[in-house]
Amino acid sequence: MEGSGQTPNAACVWDEAVVGVDGQRQGRGLIAVLRQIFFCMLSPEPGLGGAGKGGACAGIGLASDRPTHPLRAALRAGRSFVCALLTSVNCVPVFLVDICQLDLKVRYINYVTQYTAPGGIERIMVRKTTLTDTSTTYDSNTLDVLLSDQARALSSQLQAHRMELFPPKAQKTLRSFQIGEVAKILGLKPGYLRNLALEGKGPMPEIGNGGRRSYSAEQILELREYLDSNARNGRRYMPTRTAAEELQVIAVVNFKGGSGKTTSAAHLAQGLALDGLRVLAIDLDPQASLSALHGFQPEFDVHENETLYGAIRYDDNRRPMSELIRKTNFPGLDIVPGNIELSEFEYETPRFLASSDQAGAIFFSRVDAALEDVQDNYDVVIIDCPPQLGYLTMSAVCAATGLLITVHPQMLDVMSMCQFLLMMSDVMTHLRNAGGNVSYNWVRYLMTRFEPSDAPQTNMAGFMRSLFGDHVLKFPMLKSTAVSDAAITKQTVFEIERRQFTGATYDRALESVNAVNGEIRDLIFSSWGRS
Structure with a gap:
């Protein structure tokens, strides 16, 4: 200039x-x-x-x-x-x-x-x-x-x-966690962590106003490693999978927008990362809300051939999945961001299906094949699918080992889910006949934005449990201003601080999220044969 x-x-x-x-x-x-x-x-x-x-x-x-x-x-x-x-x-x-x-x-x-x-x-x-x-x-x-x-x-x-x-570089950072929060994450008592710090064992916490101790997310991971190396009675603080345990791929799906699908996927991915698992989140929705929640503005930060489309496209510009992965502000959580480019797969697949090229005929295996490049680096993959039953969703469903179907417990949403299930069962039949993998370790329904004081929602929740039994998660994702207000600043309840809300509001939201994540974590461990 x-x-x-x-x-x-x-x-x-x-x-x-x-x-x-x-x-x-x-x-x-x-x-x-x-x-x-x-x-x-x-x-x-x-x-x-x-x-x-x-x-x-x-x-x-x-x-x-x-x-x-x-x-x-x-x-x-x-x-x-x-x-x-x-x-x-x-x-x-x-x-x-x-x-x-x-x-x-x-x-x-x-x-x-x-x-x-x-x-x-x-x-x-x-x-x-x-x-x-x-x-x-x-x-x-x-x-x-x-x-x-x-x-x-x-x-x-x-x-x-x-x-x-997020000044000055528009990049998200992650807050520190108070010693009480860290104790809950690790399943320990706060006094035990204080004694560790006093004895100079493990990472040293930051001491703030009033002598309050806090740990960064990176230090929580270091604490896990220290505790795991010094564990007694066979307790594991590093729950990462062994070579004999299968990579768990969870597809979060629904036919209807507004079902809490992306919010649930984001909290699940971040919660599992805080639990010590190595997590890869994949934004398969062209609207890219999951990417935005993790600090990636799709039209500014995600460029051509930088979404999952780059790894599943049909031409010679296909890239290895490892080149598409980005770090997030959560240690142990990586992401493949999305943008509108993902829609290209929906347009290209019918063209290849109509041609003699066999690549299009096995479109449903492309996500699974792309994951083989990085499967040794992760324990769990969370795929946020688009709110439609298109080729992207079908490819993700065939790569999944578990299905999480989100639904808001109201009549119109449940009716929409009924149509989704009918369509999905028909599609799965065709995929199975074509050689696709449609066997799962588990399938669960997650009720989202649930209000216990709302009688119609409570009745609908009971109706779903009577029909689907144990396939409905025991804990719903409660509706909370803490979750909705956090989303305004592109954050989750793990990123906001308790002092930003009334204590009861924040505690209620966090307890709900942790309860849902805990159920799904138990399903993952059960798939690995752990008790």
């Missing part, structure tokens, strides 16, 4: 600028640049600063050729306030406003916020708000442009939200 002879556009400013205590970028005054851009935008002259008109802000698409646009009046009203912020240095946000234009219609506005603390350096972050012109009508020739524009605006807003949640 320096020495180019050009005024940097807004995107370069917020993307590259770093502010120090003096409010200056290295080699250029950021405050001056921001002020210049802002004043150009507020200029009442129609031609001043317009994109492609040679103004001081050339290269920025402005609404300057529409001086009567209502947005301009709103910007002028806040001019003195923003100018005051621009001249501030310490502990005050600095705003850059960039108006973007499409076909002379203002679509959205960017607020780029910089907080500068004394002696500190922070990066600039962007917040994008859509400003759709409601007076405009769209026909079949322009609706695609509108939807594309709104999708980009929404995507940028979500990215900005992530930047604010």
Whole structure:
């Protein structure tokens, strides 16, 4: 940007600028640049600063050729306030406003916020708000442009939200766990862990305010290794499988969206990792909600051929599964993220089935074949399937050793699940006849978002148990504001802290999640022949 002879556009400013205590970028005054851009935008002259008109802000698409646009009046009203912020240095946000234009219609506005603390350096972050012109009508020739524009605006807003949640690199971290939490995870008493720390055995906890001890997730894993190497009476603290024990692949499925499938899969994967198992989560849903919960924004962080599609595609660009795996903020938990690219498998498979190529004829074995590349590295694989019975789901079902079917215990959801089961049984018959593996160690129904005080839900839960018996998990996943509020910040109950909620609310949610995970963990151990 320096020495180019050009005024940097807004995107370069917020993307590259770093502010120090003096409010200056290295080699250029950021405050001056921001002020210049802002004043150009507020200029009442129609031609001043317009994109492609040679103004001081050339290269920025402005609404300057529409001086009567209502947005301009709103910007002028806040001019003195923003100018005051621009001249501030310490502990005050600095705003850059960039108006973007499409076909002379203002679509959205960017607020780029910089907080500068004394002696500190922070990066600039962007917040994008859509400003759709409601007076405009769209026909079949322009609706695609509108939807594309709104999708980009929404995507940028979500990215900005992530930047604010996890600054400065938009990467998730994991909180420390209090000694009481660690004791529950390890199945020990808090006093025993305190004695270990006092004797200098195992990893040393961090001591915070009031002498409270806490361990990081990495230290919990180190504690497991220490305890396992010094265990008595044959107790195992490292429950990883042996070479004789089969990799457990759990497909989380349902036909209906909103059944709590992704939330259940995320909590199960993270809970098993905290239990000491080596877990691989696979996001097989093109909507990529599981990826987002683990800090991967699908349109920004996951690129071409970086989803599971890269390992199951039919052409020569197929990649080994090991090249697609990414670390998460949970030690022992890796993920293969997803995005819209996964839909390609749904389009390509029918074409290969209609051809003479045998690759399409055995589409149902492709996920299983891809897992062979990494199966020695993991104990459990959790597959979050899309909410449809397509080729992706069928391929995952054939790779699975266990099926977890999520259902919300309400009439419409149960009716939808009935149709799903009918379709799935028919599909499995065809897959079995074609040579697919449809035998499982276990199949369980998990009731999600369950409210014990809701009489219709309680009745439906009893109805399901009377029909399916032990195939319904004993513990449901309770509906909780702790779970839903955590999802707003793309977190789970394992990542949020108890102090963010009332103690009873958090404890109730965590107890519910742990109870469900414990049942499934017991099923896994039972499949390995453990008691």
